[in-house]
Amino acid sequence: MSILNVEKLQHGFGDRVIFEDVSFRLLRGEHVGFVGANGEGKSTFINIITGHLLPDEGKIEWAKDIQVGYLDQHAALQNGLSIRDVLRQAFASLQAKNDRLDEIYLLLGEADEVTMNRLLDEMGVLQTALEHSDFYAIDAKIEEIAGAFGLKDFGLDTDVTELSGGQRTKVLLAKLLLSRPDILLLDEPTNYLDVEHITWLENYLQNYENAFILISHDIPFLNRVVNLIYHVESASLNRYVGNYDKFLELYEVQKAHQESAYNRQQKEIADLKDFVARNKARVATRNMAMSRQKKLDKMDKIELTAEKPQPIFTFQPDRTPSRVIFETEDLIIGYDQPLSRPLSLKLERGQKVCLVGANGIGKTTLLKSLMGLIPALNGQSTQGDFLSIGYFEQESSKDLDRTCLEDVWEVFPHMNQAEVRAALARTGLTAKHIESRIGVLSGGEQAKVRLCKLINQPHNVLVLDEPTNHLDPLAKDALLKGLQDYKGTILMTCHEPEFYEKLVSEVWNGSDWTLKL
Numbered sequence: 001m002s003i004l005n006v007e008k009l010q011h012g013f014g015d016r017v018i019f020e021d022v023s024f025r026l027l028r029g030e031h032v033g034f035v036g037a038n039g040e041g042k043s044t045f046i047n048i049i050t051g052h053l054l055p056d057e058g059k060i061e062w063a064k065d066i067q068v069g070y071l072d073q074h075a076a077l078q079n080g081l082s083i084r085d086v087l088r089q090a091f092a093s094l095q096a097k098n099d100r101l102d103e104i105y106l107l108l109g110e111a112d113e114v115t116m117n118r119l120l121d122e123m124g125v126l127q128t129a130l131e132h133s134d135f136y137a138i139d140a141k142i143e144e145i146a147g148a149f150g151l152k153d154f155g156l157d158t159d160v161t162e163l164s165g166g167q168r169t170k171v172l173l174a175k176l177l178l179s180r181p182d183i184l185l186l187d188e189p190t191n192y193l194d195v196e197h198i199t200w201l202e203n204y205l206q207n208y209e210n211a212f213i214l215i216s217h218d219i220p221f222l223n224r225v226v227n228l229i230y231h232v233e234s235a236s237l238n239r240y241v242g243n244y245d246k247f248l249e250l251y252e253v254q255k256a257h258q259e260s261a262y263n264r265q266q267k268e269i270a271d272l273k274d275f276v277a278r279n280k281a282r283v284a285t286r287n288m289a290m291s292r293q294k295k296l297d298k299m300d301k302i303e304l305t306a307e308k309p310q311p312i313f314t315f316q317p318d319r320t321p322s323r324v325i326f327e328t329e330d331l332i333i334g335y336d337q338p339l340s341r342p343l344s345l346k347l348e349r350g351q352k353v354c355l356v357g358a359n360g361i362g363k364t365t366l367l368k369s370l371m372g373l374i375p376a377l378n379g380q381s382t383q384g385d386f387l388s389i390g391y392f393e394q395e396s397s398k399d400l401d402r403t404c405l406e407d408v409w410e411v412f413p414h415m416n417q418a419e420v421r422a423a424l425a426r427t428g429l430t431a432k433h434i435e436s437r438i439g440v441l442s443g444g445e446q447a448k449v450r451l452c453k454l455i456n457q458p459h460n461v462l463v464l465d466e467p468t469n470h471l472d473p474l475a476k477d478a479l480l481k482g483l484q485d486y487k488g489t490i491l492m493t494c495h496e497p498e499f500y501e502k503l504v505s506e507v508w509n510g511s512d513w514t515l516k517l
Contacts, residue, residue: 002025002026002027002063003026003027003028003062003063003066003182003183003211004024004025004026004049004060004061004062004063004066004183005024005025005059005060005061006022006023006024006025006049006058006059006060006061007023007058007059007061008021008022008023008057008058008059009021009022009023009024009048009055009057009058009059009060010022010055010056010057010058011041011044011048011053011055011056011057011058012056013436013440014432014436015432016432016436017235018040018041018044018235019041019044019045019055019058019235019236019237020235020236021236022058022235022236022237023237024045024230024237026183026211026213027211028182028210028211029209029210029211030211030227030228031205031208031211031212031214031225031226031227031228032211032212032213032214032226032228032229032230033214033216033222033225033226033228033229033230033243033244033247034046034213034214034215034230034232035215035216035217035222035229035230035231035232035244035247036231036232036233036472037233037308037472037474038428038442038443038444038445038448038470038471038472038475039433039441039442039444039445040232040233041232041235042187042215042232042442043187043215043442043443045232045237046070046185046187046213046215048060049185050068050070050185066182066183067179067181067182067183068181068182068183068185069176069177069179069181069183069184069185070176070185070187071169071172071173071176071184071185071186071187071189077160077161077163077168077171077172078160079160079161080159080161081159081160082156082157082158082159082160083146083151083155083156083157083158083160083163083171084142084156084157086160086171086172086175087142087145087146087156087171087174087175087178088138088142089175090175090176090178090179091135091138091178091179094129094130094133094135094138097126097129097130097135098126098130098135100122100126101123101126101127101130104119104122104123104126107119108120141178142156142178145174145177145178146174148174148197148200149170149171149173149174149197149200150170150196150197150358150359151167151170151171151174153358153516154167154360154516163360164359164360164364165192165359165394165395166192166193166194166359166360167359167360168192169189169191169192169193169359170192170193170197170359173189173193173201177204180210181210182210182211183210183211183212183213184208184210184211184212184213184214185212185213186212186213186214186215186216187215188215188216188217188443188469188470189201189214189216190216190218190221190495191466191469191470191495192359192466192469192495193359193495194356194357194358194359194495195356195495195497196358197358198218198221198495202221202224202225205225206224206225214226217444217470217471217472217473217476218496219244219473219498220498222243222244223243223244223245224243226243226244227241227242227243228240228241228242229242229243229244229246229247231247231251233305234305255305258302258304258305259304261302262302262303262304265299265301265302269296269299272292272293272295272296273296275288275289275292276289276292276293276296279292280293308428308474309425309428309429309430310428310474310478311426311427311428311448311474311475311478311479312426312427312478312482313427313451313455313478313479313481313482313483314426314455314482314485315390315454315455315459315462315482315483315485315486315488316455316456316457316458316459317458317459317460317486317487317488318388318458318459318460318488319386319388319460320349320386320460321349321384321385321386321387321388321460321461321489322349322384322385322386322387323348323349323384324346324347324348324349324384325347325348325349325351325383325384325387325461325489325491326345326346326347326370326381326382326383326384326491327345327346327347327381327382327384328343328344328345328346328370328379328380328381328382329344329379329380330342330343330344330378330379330380331343331344331345331369331376331378331379331380331381332376332377332378332379333362333365333366333369333376333377334362334365334377335365335374338377338378338515339361339362339365339514339515339516340362340366340513340514340515341513341514341515342378342379343366343379343513345508347370347489347491348489349384349460349489350487350488350489351489351490351491351505351506352483352489352490352503352504352505352506353490353491353492353504353505353506353507353508354492354493354494354500354503354504354506354507354508355367355491355492355493355507355508355510356493356494356495356500356507356508356509356510357509357510357511357514358510358511358516360516361510361511361514361516362510362514362516363465363493363510364394364465364493366510367391367463367465367491367493369381370383370463370491371383371389371391371463386460387460387461388457388458388459388460388461389459389461389462389463390454390457390459390461390462390463391463391464391465392450392451392454392462392463392464392465392467393450393465394465394466394469399438400437400438400439401437401438401439402437402438403434403435403436403437403438404424404429404433404434404435404436404438404441404449405417405420405421405424405434405435407438407449408420408423408424408449408452408453408456411453412456421434423452423455423456424448424449424452426452426455427448427449427451427452427455427475428448428474428475428478429445429448429449429452433445442470443469443470444470444471444472444475446470447467447469447470447471447475448471448475451467451479455482459488460488460489461488461489461490461491462483462486462488462489462490462491462492463491463492464490464491464492464493464494465492465493466493466494466495467479467492467494468494468496468499476499480499480502480503483503484502484503490503490504492504
């Protein structure tokens with residue numbers, strides 16, 4: 001049975017066409033992976049079908065009484081709520097039924113016989129609904145899911161404003177799974193999850209009875225949880241049965257067939273044009289030439305899919321720094337309260353190190369403490385001499401109303417416009433992206449803008465906080481190559497072993513020193 005039907009969808013931003021005459025159908029129990037390059041419209045599609053964005057044209061039709069659960073990559077939490085408060089919101093409709101039940105108990109004391117019978121009937125319906133939904137086991141369910149995501153480690157009464165980005169994502173995801181919707185819409189859910197909780201989510205989705213649509217650039221994760229792929233490319237949407245690897249296999253075959261047909265047609269077109277040019281002026285062959293011209297005019301031209309710009313991330317080295325880059329002695333990091341035991345660490349010139357561990361244990365705090373961006377609570381942290389540090393932040397919410405061109409040009413005022421455009425183009429952004437406001441770009445496109453600033457200045461140390469978040473596979477491969485070729489020192493955080501294991505020579509596990517576990 002169909003849960004969702006999308007017909008003749010058209011949408012764009014300015015002169016950028018995102019979808020053109022797109023149709024889509026979702027059936028009960030389908031596990032769909034939504035894939036495509038950064039900026040092709042994956043998150044836009046989810047925003048359209050959930051009603052957060054109105055399409056230019058098209059019909060969106062949900063089945064009756066379908067409950068939709070949506071986790072987007074930029075979701076926020078209300079200030080002043082505890083983790084427990086947020087998780088209990090998953091049962092808001094059941095809580096409303098229970099509140100009505102309490103109200104009925106009070107009304108029964110003063111009701112006449114007719115009203116009493118009506119109230120008793122309503123009470124029976126409500127009681128049955130609550131029992132059927134295991135309402136009285138809510139607290140146990142909350143404890144179970146909180147334990148699965150590691151939320152109990154830092155206390156369910158913790159204010160959500162005190163949580164890291166990864167912890168907030170876990171809270172939102174836990175709330176979503178507790179609500180058990182008919183369809184899950186998940187936009188990059190693994191971006192802020194550590195390996196342990198990615199594995200838990202993977203097992204959950206593998207056994208999930210209802211339908212879900214998953215946007216993800218985490219290919220191993222996609223391969224293990226989906227059975228259908230919808231590929232977004234060049235304003236169209238195509239369906240493939242199987243996981244991501246199967247899609248890729250079919251897509252390459254399809255692409256090869258299309259190129260072969262295109263080449264055959266181009267040869268035919270060239271032959272026809274040559275015949276017309278040679279024979280249209282001769283009386284004896286004019287009719288044949290006109291016949292060939294009509295065939296040319298009526299020919300349904302095959303067009304190849306435009307090749308995506310290949311991103312290139314070339315990190316420029318700077319002068320040689322001192323042998324020791326960062327060194328700490330009994331360093332304690334944190335804000336109001338300590339996040340770590342006393343730390344004695346040393347990062348030396350030329351090392352490439354990845355800092356791993358669960359979200360919220362203080363990885364980003366440690367990076368910022370080493371760079372001197374936030375003060376230590378105790379102990380010593382020293383930097384080496386002649387350091388020029390390039391820092392990539394996980395997220396940036398600054399100046400979202402500026403265009404990419406304006407944003408980069410401000411950092412490099414000595415460049416002319418053509419040079420800034422060329423710098424952005426090297427990251428895989430097109431002219432339309434370059435002229436767009438940062439706020440309308442996808443997470444991956446915004447990351448490319450930040451990387452553009454990084455690769456156009458020389459640095460001898462790179463500090464990268466989850467640089468692969470939101471990047472599509474093509475951009476990840478280009479980033480990996482750029483970092484492998486880089487001659488300087490790297491200290492990074494990353495939750496994708498498939499990426500950092502090909503790059504670093506040493507891994508620091510934050511679980512060894514954190515006070516948050």
